[in-house]
Amino acid sequence: MIEVSDLKKEFILSRQQRKELNTKDNKAVAVDGISFKCEPGRVFSLLGPNGAGKTTTLRMLSTIFKPTSGSINIAGIDAIANPQEARRKIGFLTGSTGLYARLTPDEVIKYFADLYGISKSDFEERKDRLYTLLDMHDFKGKRIGKLSTGMKQKVSICRTMIHDPEVVVFDEPTSGLDVITAENIIKLIRDCKDEGKTVIFSSHIMSEVDLLCDDMAIIHKGKMLFDGTMDEFKGQMQAENLTAEFIRIVNASSQLKEA
Amino acid sequence: MIFTIFKKELKDTLRDKRTLIMMLVIPILIFPIILNIFVGISSSFSEEAAQKTVKIGVVGKKDNYVVNQLEALPNEMGKKELVFYKDTLDMIEAIELDSIQIGMYFVSDFPKYMEAKSPAPIAVYFNATDMGMKGRAELYMSTIEGIATQERYIAMDLVESELRPLETSYNNIASNKEMIGKLAGGILPYIFIAFGFIGCMYPAIDLFTGEKERGTIETLLTTPVLRWQILFGKMGVVVLSGLLAASCALLGLFLSIEVLDIVDNQELLDVIHSILNFKFILLLYALLLPLTVFFAGVMIPIAVYAKSFKEAQSIITPLNIVMVLPAMVGFFPGVELNATTASIPVVNVVLATKELIAGTLDIGLLLLSFSVMIGLAVIAVVISYKRFDKETNVIM
Numbered sequence: 129m130i131e132v133s134d135l136k137k138e139f140i141l142s143r144q145q146r147k148e149l150n151t152k153d154n155k156a157v158a159v160d161g162i163s164f165k166c167e168p169g170r171v172f173s174l175l176g177p178n179g180a181g182k183t184t185t186l187r188m189l190s191t192i193f194k195p196t197s198g199s200i201n202i203a204g205i206d207a208i209a210n211p212q213e214a215r216r217k218i219g220f221l222t223g224s225t226g227l228y229a230r231l232t233p234d235e236v237i238k239y240f241a242d243l244y245g246i247s248k249s250d251f252e253e254r255k256d257r258l259y260t261l262l263d264m265h266d267f268k269g270k271r272i273g274k275l276s277t278g279m280k281q282k283v284s285i286c287r288t289m290i291h292d293p294e295v296v297v298f299d300e301p302t303s304g305l306d307v308i309t310a311e312n313i314i315k316l317i318r319d320c321k322d323e324g325k326t327v328i329f330s331s332h333i334m335s336e337v338d339l340l341c342d343d344m345a346i347i348h349k350g351k352m353l354f355d356g357t358m359d360e361f362k363g364q365m366q367a368e369n370l371t372a373e374f375i376r377i378v379n380a381s382s383q384l385k386e387a
Numbered sequence: 388m389i390f391t392i393f394k395k396e397l398k399d400t401l402r403d404k405r406t407l408i409m410m411l412v413i414p415i416l417i418f419p420i421i422l423n424i425f426v427g428i429s430s431s432f433s434e435e436a437a438q439k440t441v442k443i444g445v446v447g448k449k450d451n452y453v454v455n456q457l458e459a460l461p462n463e464m465g466k467k468e469l470v471f472y473k474d475t476l477d478m479i480e481a482i483e484l485d486s487i488q489i490g491m492y493f494v495s496d497f498p499k500y501m502e503a504k505s506p507a508p509i510a511v512y513f514n515a516t517d518m519g520m521k522g523r524a525e526l527y528m529s530t531i532e533g534i535a536t537q538e539r540y541i542a543m544d545l546v547e548s549e550l551r552p553l554e555t556s557y558n559n560i561a562s563n564k565e566m567i568g569k570l571a572g573g574i575l576p577y578i579f580i581a582f583g584f585i586g587c588m589y590p591a592i593d594l595f596t597g598e599k600e601r602g603t604i605e606t607l608l609t610t611p612v613l614r615w616q617i618l619f620g621k622m623g624v625v626v627l628s629g630l631l632a633a634s635c636a637l638l639g640l641f642l643s644i645e646v647l648d649i650v651d652n653q654e655l656l657d658v659i660h661s662i663l664n665f666k667f668i669l670l671l672y673a674l675l676l677p678l679t680v681f682f683a684g685v686m687i688p689i690a691v692y693a694k695s696f697k698e699a700q701s702i703i704t705p706l707n708i709v710m711v712l713p714a715m716v717g718f719f720p721g722v723e724l725n726a727t728t729a730s731i732p733v734v735n736v737v738l739a740t741k742e743l744i745a746g747t748l749d750i751g752l753l754l755l756s757f758s759v760m761i762g763l764a765v766i767a768v769v770i771s772y773k774r775f776d777k778e779t780n781v782i783m
Contacts, residue, residue, distance in 0.1 A: 139779060190609045193778050212611045220609040226602030230402040231395075242391045243610040287606070 130166040130189060130295055130326055135159055135198035137184050137350075158184040160350035161198070166328050166343065168294070171321050173341035174330040177378055181350040182330035183222075186299045189328065190220045203294045203326070216244065219293035221284055221313075223303030229273030233264060233283045236272065237290055244291035251290070258286045262312070278309040285316050296320050298329035302336060314340065334371040348378050388612050392620025396594055400624055406589040410628050414582050414635035415642075422643045440466040441523055442486065444478040444512075447493030452501055453509065454493075456531040464530065465523055475512075482514050489513050489524045504539060563658045565745040573717025576740035578640065579633040579675055580714040580733065584707055586632020587625050587682045588700075594621045595690035595775075596699040618775045622683050622768070629679040630672070662744055670743055670753075677760035678736050682710065684767020688774040717741055724748075729755040732763050 137159040146152065159181040166172035176182045187193040189200060191211035200207040200214075207214035228236055241251045259265050262282040267275055272283060288296065298317065302310035317340050320327045331337055337344060337358075344361060346354040354361065354377060367373040400406050445454060449471065457469065470487055472478040478490040490512035494500075500507035511528065513520045540547050598604040607617060644659060686703055693699035710733060716722050717737035724738040735756035742748040 187605075192605060192608045212613065215609055215611040218609060220606065222602075222605065224602045226606075228395075228399055228603060229601070230399050235395075235398070239391070239395045240606075240610065243388065243607075243612050245611070 129168055129201070129203055130164075130172075130328060131199075131201040132165070132185075132189070133163045133199045134161050135163065135185065135188060135200065136161050136196045137181075137188060137193060138196045157350050159188070159195075159347075162345075162347060162350070162352045163198075164345050164352070164355050166295075166326050168326045169321060169324045170342040171317060171327045171329070171340050173337045173344040174328060174347065175332065175334075175337060175344055175374060176330070176347040177332060179349075180347045182347065183299055184350075185347070186220075186297050186328070186330055190218050190297050191215055216291065217294045219288040219291070219296040220299075221288040221297070221301055222299040223301050223305065227272045227280055227283055227287075230271060232271055233268045233275075233286070236283060237286055240287050241290050246291055250292075254290055254292060255286075258289060262286055277305065278312070281305065281309050281312055285312060289316075293325070295326045295328070298327070300330055300332075302331075302333070334369075334374055338370055346374065346377055348381050351381070353377050353381050388616045389620045389623070392612070392617055393623045396590075396621050396624040397627070400590050400593065400628060403589075403593060406593060406628070409589050410586050410632045411635050414586070414632045415639040417636065418639040419643045419647055422640075423647060438466070440468055441488045441520070442468050442470055444470050444472050444481055444487040444490040445493070446472050446475050446478055446491070447495070447497060451493050451497060452507075452535070453491070453497075453531055456534060457527060460527060460530060464526060467527075475510075479512055482512055485514075485517070488517055488520045501535075504543070562746075563654060565747060567658055567662070567744065573715075573719075573737055573741055575637070575671075575744065576675075576737040577711075577714045577717055578636050579671075579740075580678065580736070581711050582636040583629040583633040583675065583679050584682050584710055587629035587679065587686055588703055588707070590628040591625045591683060591686040591690045592693075592696055592699040592703065594624060595687060596693045596696055599691075600695055614776050615772055618687075618772055622680075622687060622771065625683040625687065626676075626679050629682055630675070633675065633679075667743060670748075671740060674736050674739055674743075674753075674757065674760070677757065677764040678733070680764035681732070681760060681767050684764060684771050685710075687767075687771040691771070691774045713737070724752050724756070726752070726755065730759055732759060735759055 136157070138155045138157050140155050141149065141151070141153065145156075146154075149156070162181075162185065164172070174182050174185060184193060188195050189202070189207070191207055191214055195208060202214040203217040205214045205217065228239075231239070237255055238251070241255075246254075259268060262285060264279075264282055264286060267279050272280060275283070296317075298313070301313045301317075305313070314336075317327055317329065321342075329340070341358055343357050344354070345352060361373075362370075365373045367376045400410075443457065445451075447454070454469065457467070460467075470481075472481070472490075475490070475492050478487070478492070481487045482490050492510040492512070494508055497507050497509075509528070511524050513524055515521060537547075539545075540550075598607070608614070641663075644656070685706065689702050689706075690699045693702065713731070713733040714737050716728075716734045717740075722728065722738065724735070724742050728738050729735045729752045739748060739753055739756045742752075
């Protein structure tokens with residue numbers, strides 16, 4: 129379960145950043161008072177155009193960023209008051225996630241298992257299960273730098289799931305991946321759902337959202353534009369398809385702001 | 388947790404060829420190579436200079452006293468050949484063209500000066516850029532002057548010792564160890580500082596900027612490990628790399644002495660062996676550890692702030708000069724460790740190490756130097772922590 133209430137994130141801008149952004153404001157509001165709830169066994173999608181605040185929101189959920197205000201509850205834990213405890217419950221994967229190229233998959237998985245404080249027996253059992261599931265046995269001892277993108281993605285998935293997280297956060301997980309490699313991620317999200325985990329993922333690809341999600345939220349310029357189930361979204365549609373409806377909602381919000 | 392991160396980062400660092408070359412290979416090889424080349428070149432130069440036939444130009448009569456003595460000097464003092472000139476202008480031009488190397492001008496009434504037993508004037512010409520020629524001229528002239536002086540004593544029926552009213556002997560009470568420590572002791576901490584800095588540089592950039600650039604830091608920050616634990620684990624590897632690089636440089640220096648036999652003076656070797664005892668090495672590392680922590684603490688905030696390997700490298704490389712320059716103070720023999728110099732970072736480590744080698748280290752000044760470096764190291768670590776804890780610095 130993820131419960132987010134009135135979440136806000138402001139960044140203080142340096143002189144250089146003000147110059148780059150052509151603004152006189154001392155701070156930039158990346159996320160502006162959003163609230164939503166992700167249920168276990170359901171996939172929640174956070175949609176929005178580039179710069180909408182999706183990544184900042186997910187980074188706050190995974191406790192990398194501290195919110196300016198608001199509250200985050202991860203699997204019953206106050207993530208702002210107890211970030212260390214909350215992290216034990218979270219698996220985090222992004223499309224741009226890097227891996228240690230000079231280490232082998234075995235070494236990376238062991239390293240993260242140690243960081244999560246997993247017992248030796250749990251580690252061995254989970255590692256074996258994930259290696260079989262992802263067909264990783266053949267390259268587990270090779271240096272990651274020498275692996276293909278698909279193999280690396282499998283290592284990333286294994287790394288994300290080795291501590292058996294209750295909540296899995298995916299930030300544009302298929303970005304930059306080919307169809308075959310992206311399929312691994314799609315399968316992972318479905319497996320997580322089937323296992324009763326809480327899944328949240330950000331995307332701007334509507335077809336992917338349609339394929340996977342049960343609930344969704346659209347954010348634009350840090351503000352929530354829609355929060356509901358996929359069925360509700362489809363029921364309220366004014367445009368002819370999901371992508372067109374997404375664009376219509378975002379554009380309407382922009383025009384409203386300009387007015 | 389700190390040890391888990393340290394272990395992983397060390398493994399990662401030791402698998403990076405670039406870091407490995409900078410940290411282990413270059414420091415070990417640099418001294419054997421430099422010293423070998425230096426000794427080889429200088430010995431071949433001195434051999435060549437000793438065997439070279441020096442052409443000496445003379446303006447004056449051929450049966451001059453000095454000319455006769457010059458010709459009589461044995462070849463062991465260096466082979467020579469005399470060339471006679473009519474005037475000094477031609478002779479100076481010949482020196483400039485290197486057709487002769489030394490020129491001598493005797494006034495026309497030179498024999499009269501000799502007969503009158505008064506100082507006979509001789510002008511010696513040489514080109515100072517032609518190494519060793521002034522020394523050769525001085526050797527010939529001092530030998531001939533010695534012979535002439537003896538001849539005058541005999542002619543004047545004088546006893547040489549009666550003309551020497553004082554017999555002064557100068558006695559150096561400093562031990563060889565102290566002499567080496569004070570005069571050449573600066574080189575050891577200089578090596579350590581220079582290589583310690585370089586050794587810290589690549590791991591610092593790789594473990595902080597590199598992790599940002601490769602996108603691995605985000606994943607690390609989602610694990611239930613505290614940021615200071617991540618910082619300390621990584622910092623431990625940076626410090627160890629600095630110490631390893633410096634130790635390898637020293638190892639290379641000692642290999643040059645012990646294996647390549649560059650030092651053939653047994654007395655000097657005995658002194659070097661007496662310096663290198665367990666207590667000395669322990670105290671040296673005690674001084675150098677906070678210095679390396681300080682280096683790491685200076686580099687880490689830069690590496691955390693930088694967005695790319697190149698940016699970090701372009702900021703840290705010039706910093707090398709700022710850090711290593713004070714270490715050169717150790718090369719000046721007159722500069723000693725006192726309350727003021729013990730308070731100046733880097734300089735205090737160099738001077739304390741010099742005193743340590745010489746065996747004249749004051750424990751109070753050692754503690755002051757140590758405290759200053761510990762204080763600075765703590766400040767550097769705090770700054771590193773503040774930088775690393777700033778979320779916008781860590782994430783691109």
